[in-house]
Amino acid sequence: MSTLADVARxxxxxxxxxxRALMRPELVARPTLENVRAAxxxxxxxxxxAARALTTGRTGMVGLVVPTLANPFFAPLVLGAQRAAExxxxxLLLTVSEYSAEREAALVARLSEQVDGVVLVAPVGSDAxxxxxxxxxxxxxxxxxxxxxxxxxxDTASGTAALVRHLLELGHRDIVxxxxxxxxxxxxxxxxxxxxxxxxxxxxxxxxxPLPPTFDAGIGAAAELPxxxxxxxxxxxxxxxxxxxxxxxAGVRVPEDVSLAAADDLTxxxxxxxxxxxxxxxxxxAGALAVTRLLEVRDGTRRTVRTLLPTRVHPxxxxxxxxxx
Amino acid sequence: MSTLADVARxxxxxxxxxxRALMRPELVARPTLENVRAAxxxxxxxxxxAARALTTGRTGMVGLVVPTLANPFFAPLVLGAQRAAExxxxxLLLTVSEYSAEREAALVARLSEQVDGVVLVAPVGSDAxxxxxxxxxxxxxxxxxxxxxxxxxxDTASGTAALVRHLLELGHRDIVxxxxxxxxxxxxxxxxxxxxxxxxxxxxxxxxxPLPPTFDAGIGAAAELPxxxxxxxxxxxxxxxxxxxxxxxAGVRVPEDVSLAAADDLTxxxxxxxxxxxxxxxxxxAGALAVTRLLEVRDGTRRTVRTLLPTRVHPxxxxxxxxxx
Numbered sequence: 001m002s003t004l005a006d007v008a009r010x011x012x013x014x015x016x017x018x019x020r021a022l023m024r025p026e027l028v029a030r031p032t033l034e035n036v037r038a039a040x041x042x043x044x045x046x047x048x049x050a051a052r053a054l055t056t057g058r059t060g061m062v063g064l065v066v067p068t069l070a071n072p073f074f075a076p077l078v079l080g081a082q083r084a085a086e087x088x089x090x091x092l093l094l095t096v097s098e099y100s101a102e103r104e105a106a107l108v109a110r111l112s113e114q115v116d117g118v119v120l121v122a123p124v125g126s127d128a129x130x131x132x133x134x135x136x137x138x139x140x141x142x143x144x145x146x147x148x149x150x151x152x153x154x155d156t157a158s159g160t161a162a163l164v165r166h167l168l169e170l171g172h173r174d175i176v177x178x179x180x181x182x183x184x185x186x187x188x189x190x191x192x193x194x195x196x197x198x199x200x201x202x203x204x205x206x207x208x209x210p211l212p213p214t215f216d217a218g219i220g221a222a223a224e225l226p227x228x229x230x231x232x233x234x235x236x237x238x239x240x241x242x243x244x245x246x247x248x249x250a251g252v253r254v255p256e257d258v259s260l261a262a263a264d265d266l267t268x269x270x271x272x273x274x275x276x277x278x279x280x281x282x283x284x285x286a287g288a289l290a291v292t293r294l295l296e297v298r299d300g301t302r303r304t305v306r307t308l309l310p311t312r313v314h315p316x317x318x319x320x321x322x323x324x325x
Numbered sequence: 326m327s328t329l330a331d332v333a334r335x336x337x338x339x340x341x342x343x344x345r346a347l348m349r350p351e352l353v354a355r356p357t358l359e360n361v362r363a364a365x366x367x368x369x370x371x372x373x374x375a376a377r378a379l380t381t382g383r384t385g386m387v388g389l390v391v392p393t394l395a396n397p398f399f400a401p402l403v404l405g406a407q408r409a410a411e412x413x414x415x416x417l418l419l420t421v422s423e424y425s426a427e428r429e430a431a432l433v434a435r436l437s438e439q440v441d442g443v444v445l446v447a448p449v450g451s452d453a454x455x456x457x458x459x460x461x462x463x464x465x466x467x468x469x470x471x472x473x474x475x476x477x478x479x480d481t482a483s484g485t486a487a488l489v490r491h492l493l494e495l496g497h498r499d500i501v502x503x504x505x506x507x508x509x510x511x512x513x514x515x516x517x518x519x520x521x522x523x524x525x526x527x528x529x530x531x532x533x534x535p536l537p538p539t540f541d542a543g544i545g546a547a548a549e550l551p552x553x554x555x556x557x558x559x560x561x562x563x564x565x566x567x568x569x570x571x572x573x574x575a576g577v578r579v580p581e582d583v584s585l586a587a588a589d590d591l592t593x594x595x596x597x598x599x600x601x602x603x604x605x606x607x608x609x610x611a612g613a614l615a616v617t618r619l620l621e622v623r624d625g626t627r628r629t630v631r632t633l634l635p636t637r638v639h640p641x642x643x644x645x646x647x648x649x650x
Contacts, residue, residue, distance in 0.1 A: 069400035078394055082421055094419040215593035249598035268540035273574035
């Protein structure tokens with residue numbers, strides 16, 4: 001592998017100049033800069049990141065902490081974040097908190113010494129703990145809002161309210177929300193937004209859960225659906241698939257007996273029989289935007305971020321007129 | 326935050342001694358070492374990893390490259406790898422290759438300067454490319470074998486052969502394998518192992534796919550199941566769930582008309598109606614073992630690794646006697 005000395009020789013400059021050109025380009029005249037960069041490219045030279053970190057105080061790494069990978073929500077989120085990091089020549093350091101606030105705090109603390117900033121999907125930690133973490137390094141929250149901390153939020157709250165409106169328009173007056181994940185901030189917002197719609201319409205909202213985002217849990221929810229419920233909204237696609245399976249296996253027809261909808265659209269819901277009404281949620285975009293904005297905060301080109309990404313109801317076959325309406 | 330100078334002052338030693346104690350403990354007498362460590366602990370001092378990397382040549386980071394996160398296989402794999410890394414005070418740097426051999430090579434090349442070694446789940450890259458990558462840094466393959474390169478392989482090949490034996494014992498003579506992911510090394514091994522069983526028994530094996538590991542693809546496979554097939558083995562749980570949904574929706578009874586089995590057991594297959602026969606695959610263990618062995622190779626306590634982790638058939642309701650047997 002070629003060294004900085006090789007690059008300096010190739011470019012005909014001193015090692016110090018070559019180093020400055022690669023690490024602090026803003027200090028070097030444009031012709032010199034281009035000369036050194038061309039030499040580095042010819043030699044396939046990659047500046048050692050450890051050395052760069054000591055010189056510039058930047059690691060070129062961005063941390064991403066997610067609560068789990070066993071939720072289809074996080075595959076596109078990670079993909080979006082990774083693409084945004086790579087496009088700006090940064091690396092993504094991904095870790096999993098397993099829905100534990102303690103683990104989350106420990107991970108961010110350990111990460112903060114080796115990354116330039118952290119994208120944190122923190123559904124369960126306390127506001128105070130998150131404020132403290134934000135004191136160490138640039139930090140951006142996803143799907144969580146804590147005071148003025150930078151945040152990118154997917155508006156599934158307005159989205160589930162829109163799903164409820166769609167069901168109310170079909171004549172439903174007895175709606176069940178299968179909630180989760182346990183302790184989730186976004187879920188609290190979804191419940192509040194749905195309750196407001198329901199109250200306005202004088203209808204009834206019952207809440208099951210909170211449950212994990214799994215096919216299994218959906219099968220369990222189907223078995224425990226309260227009598228009289230005419231429509232079910234699940235907060236997650238896999239839950240909805242499990243509900244569809246459990247209801248169908250028990251002889252309950254969707255949508256003739258019970259309407260079904262999901263508050264995200266991350267798996268197969270357009271291909272099932274019947275296809276399932278769902279919420280388009282721009283998860284990959286949220287991941288990419290969180291990284292891009294975080295780097296802007298790191299670079300001082302942006303002071304804070306408060307982005308709310310809209311979601312959209314995608315009506316399909318699984319939601320129909322309420323029985324007898 | 327406290328600095329190395331603070332720790333040295335607190336311990337009453339020189340900065341050089343404090344540095345050696347924290348970075349190269351093997352060079353420092355035990356009482357001094359304990360003294361410095363206690364001082365560091367009192368002050369909450371965390372040695373800067375960039376500095377440590379320059380001193381020791383170690384980054385304390387392990388790379389993990391997976392082809393996708395949109396496959397339930399990788400959530401437990403990442404979890405196992407992360408736990409093993411953390412237990413040894415290393416960090417896991419996870420990236421996604423999106424099933425592209427080019428991207429895989431680029432990621433490993435970029436990673437290799439900042440990590441001590443790479444765990445690579447490389448289903449599709451060429452042997453030659455993988456050998457070249459292994460020249461740069463300690464590297465361990467998961468679910469792939471290339472000559473003498475270190476590897477941890479989950480024995481789904483013997484496992485799918487055992488699933489086929491289970492079906493043959495139930496009288497099935499016309500079996501379909503829904504294969505994938507596209508281009509996968511492990512899938513080639515599974516096909517070969519199944520074909521051998523089938524040939525011995527004088528039965529028939531037809532192959533669908535390769536298909537992606539999704540519920541959608543399973544629904545598609547159900548629609549394209551060749552006439553006369555009495556049993557289907559899907560390489561993945563979500564495919565099997567999609568197959569179950571598609572078959573049931575089309576009025577095909579499982580297992581009365583068609584038996585169904587899956588070559589992993591990562592989602593809900595014990596909770597469906599009927600429950601689905603599957604293969605127990607120790608995926609989390611594979612992730613943990615790959616990291617542990619990689620660190621042993623890095624530390625020189627192990628020269629190479631060739632581990633084959635056994636899998637086990639878990640018979641459930643979805644596999645029954647062949648019709649007319």
